[in-house]
Amino acid sequence: MRLYNTLTRTEDEFAPSDDTVKMYVCGPNLYAPCHVGHAMSYVVFDVLRRYLEWRGYKVRHVQNFTDIEDKIIARAQATGVSTEELSRQYVDRFFADMDRLRIQRAHVYPLATHEIPGMIEMIQGLIAKGHAYPVDGDVYFRVRSDPEYGKLSGRSLDDLQAGARIEVDERKEHPMDFALWKASKEGEPSWESPWGPGRPGWHIECSVMSLRYLGRLDIHGGGQDLIFPHHENELAQSECYTGIKPFVRFWVHNGLARLSDGEEKMTRSLGNLVAITDALDQHGADTLRLFILSSNYRSPLTYADEALTAAKRGVERLRTAAHAPSPDGGESLDAAPFRERFVEQMENDLNTAQALAALFDLAREINRARDEGRSIREAQATLLELAGIFGLTLEEGETAVSAAPFIELLIETREGLRQAKQFALADEVRSRLEALGIVLEDGREGTTWKRKD
Numbered sequence: 001m002r003l004y005n006t007l008t009r010t011e012d013e014f015a016p017s018d019d020t021v022k023m024y025v026c027g028p029n030l031y032a033p034c035h036v037g038h039a040m041s042y043v044v045f046d047v048l049r050r051y052l053e054w055r056g057y058k059v060r061h062v063q064n065f066t067d068i069e070d071k072i073i074a075r076a077q078a079t080g081v082s083t084e085e086l087s088r089q090y091v092d093r094f095f096a097d098m099d100r101l102r103i104q105r106a107h108v109y110p111l112a113t114h115e116i117p118g119m120i121e122m123i124q125g126l127i128a129k130g131h132a133y134p135v136d137g138d139v140y141f142r143v144r145s146d147p148e149y150g151k152l153s154g155r156s157l158d159d160l161q162a163g164a165r166i167e168v169d170e171r172k173e174h175p176m177d178f179a180l181w182k183a184s185k186e187g188e189p190s191w192e193s194p195w196g197p198g199r200p201g202w203h204i205e206c207s208v209m210s211l212r213y214l215g216r217l218d219i220h221g222g223g224q225d226l227i228f229p230h231h232e233n234e235l236a237q238s239e240c241y242t243g244i245k246p247f248v249r250f251w252v253h254n255g256l257a258r259l260s261d262g263e264e265k266m267t268r269s270l271g272n273l274v275a276i277t278d279a280l281d282q283h284g285a286d287t288l289r290l291f292i293l294s295s296n297y298r299s300p301l302t303y304a305d306e307a308l309t310a311a312k313r314g315v316e317r318l319r320t321a322a323h324a325p326s327p328d329g330g331e332s333l334d335a336a337p338f339r340e341r342f343v344e345q346m347e348n349d350l351n352t353a354q355a356l357a358a359l360f361d362l363a364r365e366i367n368r369a370r371d372e373g374r375s376i377r378e379a380q381a382t383l384l385e386l387a388g389i390f391g392l393t394l395e396e397g398e399t400a401v402s403a404a405p406f407i408e409l410l411i412e413t414r415e416g417l418r419q420a421k422q423f424a425l426a427d428e429v430r431s432r433l434e435a436l437g438i439v440l441e442d443g444r445e446g447t448t449w450k451r452k453d
Contacts, residue, residue, distance in 0.1 A: 001013070001014045001055075001346075001347045002014065002347065002348060002349050003219075003250055003252060003349055003350065004252070004298060004349050005249075005250045005251060005252070006152060006227060006251035006252070006253050007151065007152055007246065007248070007250075007251045009154065011349050012250070014218075014250060016057065016218045017216060017218060017249065019058060020057075020058045020059070020060050021052055021057050021058065021059045021060070021218045021219065022060055022214040022215065022216070022217050022218045022219070023045070023048075023049060023059055023060070023061045023062070023214075023217070023218060023219040023220075023221065024061075024062050024063070024064075024206070024209070024210045024214055024217050024219070024220050024221070025041075025042075025045045025061070025062075025063045025106070025220075025221040025222060026063070026064065026206065026221070026222035026223075026226055026230070027063040027064045027065050027066065027109070028065065028066070028090070028094060029066045029069055029071060029072065030065055030066060030067050030072060030086065030087040030090040030091060030094075031069075031071045031072040031074075031075040031076075031086065031090065032075070032090070033090070033093055033097075033275045033276070033277065034093075034094055034097055034275070034276050035257075035266055035273035035274055035275055035276060036257050036266060036273065036274045036275075036276060036279050036288075036303050037223070037256060037257035037265065037266040037273070038276065039097075039101060039257075039276050039279065039288065039292065040223075040254060040255075040256075040257045040292050040301050041221070041222065041223050041254050042098065042101070042103050043101065043103065043288075043289055043292045043293065043391070044221075044254045044292070044293075044297045044350075045221045045252075045254075046102075046103045046104055046391060047293065047350070047352065047389065047390055047391065048219070048221070048252070048350060049061055049104060050104065050388075050389050050390075050391065051346050051350070051389050054389050060107055060213075060214060061104075061106040061107050061108075062106055062107060062108045062109075062110070062209065062210065062213045062214055063106040063108075063109055064109070064110055064111075064112065064205060064206060064209050065087070065091060065094075065109055065110070065111050065112065066112050066202070066205065067083065067084075067087035067091075067111050067112050067113050068083060068112050068113050068189060068199055068200070069112075069202055072086060072087065073188055073189070077187070083189055084113075087111075093277075096277075097276040097277060097280070100276075100277075100280050100285060101276065101280065101285050101288065101289070102285050102289070102391045102393070103391075108213050110209045110212075110213065112200065112205040113189075115205060115208050115209055115212070116191045116200065118208040118209075118211075118212055119180075119181075119200045119204050119205065119208050120181075120193050120194070122204065122207060122208050122211075122237070122241055123139050123180045123181055123204065124194065125241050126141065126180065126237060126240060126241055127139065129240065129241070130142070130145055131145045131146065131237070131240040131241070132180055133173065134181075134195045135171045135172075136171060136183060137181075137183030137184075137195050137196040137197075137198055138171070138179060138181060138182055138183050138195070138198070139179070139180045139181035139195055140172055140173070140177040140178065140179055140180065141177055141178050141179075141180055141233065141236065141237055142173060142174070142177060143157060143174055143176045143177055143178070143236070144157070144173070144174055145240065146236045146239075146240055148236075148239075149176075149232070149236050150232065151235075152227060152228070152231055152232045152235050152251060153227050153228040153232050155228075157174075157176060160176060160228065160232075161175055161176050164176065164229070178201065178203060178229065178233050179201035179202075180200070180201050180203075180204050180237070181193060181195055181198050181199075181200060181201060181204075182198050182199055182200070182201060183195070183196055183197070183198045184196075184197045184198045184199060202230065203229070203230055203233040203234050203237065204237065206230075206234050207234050207237050207238040207241070210238070211238065211241075211242065216242075216244055216247055216248075216249070217247065217248045217249065218249050218250060219248075219249070219250045219252055220248040220250070220251050220252070221252045221253070221254070222253060222254075223253060223254055223255075223256055224253045224254065224255060224256055224298075225256060225265060226253070227251075227253060231251065235247065235248065235251075253298070254297050254298065255295075255296075255297065255298050255299045255300045255301060256300055256301070257300070257301045257302075257303055258272075258300055258301070258302055258303070259272050259274070259302070259303055259304075260302060260304070265300075266303070274303055278450075279303075283308055283311075283312065284312075284315075285391075285393075286315045286319075286392050286393060286394065287308060287311045287312045287315050288308075288311075289390060289391050289392060290311045290314055290315055290356070290390070290392065291307060291308050291311035293352040293353070293356060293390055294307075294310075294311060294314070294352075294353055294356060295353060296351070296352075296353060297350055297352065314356075314360065315392070315394070317360065317363055318359060318360070318363050318383065318387060318392070318394050319394045319395075320363075320367075321362075321363035321364075321366040321367055321380070321383060322363075322366075322380050322383050322384050322387070322394045323380075323394070324366065324367065324370050324376065324380070325370075326370065326375055326376045326377045326380065327370060327373045327374060327375060327376070328375070329375065330373050330374045330375055331374050331375070332374065332375040332376075332377070332378050332379070333365060333366060333369040333374055333375065333376050333378070333379040334379075335362060335378060335379040335382035335383070338358050338359070338361060338362035338365070338379075338382065338386075339382055339386065341354075341355075341358040341361075342355045342358040342359065342386050345357075345358065346389075352390070355386075355390075356390070358386075359383060359386055359387060362379065362382070362383055362386075363383060365379070366379050366380060366383065407433070407438055407449055410429055410433060411440065411447050411449065413429060414426045414429040414430065414440075414447070415446075415447065417429070433449070438450075
């Protein structure tokens with residue numbers, strides 16, 4: 001199997017370092033719901049894991065939860081809850097979304113706040129080796145101590161500095177030095193450390209968690225937006241601390257989701273997102289997964305109605321072929337060539353789009369063989385087996401149970417009540433929807449709705 005390795009910028013032959021594939025995938029920051037961009041990443045790495053396990057590999061999968069960070073603190077303060085309560089809410093919502101999306105659960109989901117002692121130990125080790133330095137209760141990684149810093153993003157330290165948006169801090173030895181530990185501010189959660197009360201920087205948690213639960217990694221996954229600075233910094237501190245090079249054998253990064261061609265990536269901060277819950281309500285898991293897997297995992301993914309409609313039709317084609325009644329007797333359809341094509345494409349840098357094409361061709365042949373009176377049972381079993389690697393159930397009746405049409409109907413009813421000057425009843429519709437977690441927003445173009453965060 002060949003996988004594109006961001007570190008080498010080539011497709012390299014993949015094999016684990018021992019009998020278990022050690023895979024670490026960056027998890028969510030727990031301050032808002034997960035969106036379709038997250039779904040893209042988690043589906044890609046879920047399929048990679050499913051395929052490796054189908055090929056006979058044993059996989060140990062770890063995914064972190066960032067439950068202490070600037071945005072979490074700000075959101076907790078704005079909503080009047082503790083960071084622990086806020087994080088717990090979004091952990092529960094994350095698992096609900098992932099279960100509906102049929103993402104296999106990782107073997108371990110460590111929380112950053114539960115790994116503080118390990119972070120302090122690693123920071124102390126980096127200081128002792130000359131790779132970090134404390135100043136005024138903060139601790140910074142010394143980027144000049146690592147002559148290979150920048151190798152993951154493929155840029156020199158000067159280039160990275162020129163392209164980065166960094167605040168001037170005269171206390172740093174170099175502008176690109178990044179925080180391993182941050183001194184606490186008033187009203188923020190903090191932990192005791194040798195440098196005073198504070199909290200960890202963002203990057204240190206993944207190094208500590210991967211080292212504790214996996215050791216040297218075979219695969220480190222995440223979105224392309226994490227290559228710099230997060231993964232670059234993680235790589236530097238992990239290798240400087242352990243002395244193991246490469247600490248990660250394969251860096252695998254998925255492309256980013258967006259709402260339209262030419263638009264920026266889908267992010268919480270930009271507000272141009274579609275929550276996973278809403279996407280599942282409208283389209284269902286099979287359609288959403290097939291939509292994601294119809295493109296190269298390293299390419300941008302445009303979330304558009306036309307593409308999702310095509311994915312829904314594709315799911316129906318596969319489902320119809322998988323569950324068609326088989327004629328009795330006669331020559332059986334040989335599915336082996338389609339299986340071989342599927343495997344060949346999956347071995348080719350996880351080419352799910354072409355692997356799907358093999359499934360669609362198999363579905364077409366199943367329909368043709370059925371019309372010719374040939375047995376299709378074995379071919380149907382192969383279709384279901386290979387579709388299962390993509391996390392597709394192809395179950396009859398596996399459709400999206402969407403609340404959207406009913407909400408739109410209530411919005412129309414409310415508008416009619418307002419035009420009839422029955423404002424009390426119109427307000428009652430709004431209040432009842434809000435109690436169900438649906439917020440209406442009136443604007444010049446009419447009324448829109450969204451789910452509460």
